[in-house]
Amino acid sequence: MKHTLAALVLTSFSALTLGAVPAQAAGGSLVVNGTEHRDPRGCYDTDRWPLVVDNRTDGPVHVFSDPGCTGRYVTTVNPGEREIDxxxxSVYVE
Structure with a gap:
């Protein structure tokens, strides 16, 4: 019983501690087909082709074949790189 209670307390404390850490956006800007997104985070869709990604952030940007950052993974655009695909x-910023 002591071990179960200790594990429960430790698990609860870890969840609370990790949950208190705010999610951070990528620093800089992401330009997708001419539209700039400052300190981006999450998924960005486009309905124009070809997809042009100019990654001016400090993190990688992942390109997907379908809207909503679904479908097939296409490529990663690293910080400072520009990609035409x-x-x-859609693109996803960590």
Whole structure:
């Protein structure tokens, strides 16, 4: 019983501590087909082709074949890089 209680307390404390850490956006800007997003985070869709990604952030940007950052993973655009892709419809910033 002591071990179960200790594990429960430790698990609860870990969850609270980790939950208190705010999610951080990538620093800088992301330009997707000419639209700039400052300190981006999450998924960005586009309906224009080709997809042009100019990653001016400090983190990687992942390109996906379908809207909503779903479908097939296409490529990663690293910080400071620019990519033109015929198959991308959305990008995800960590």
């Amino acid at each position: 015929e198959h991308g419809q």
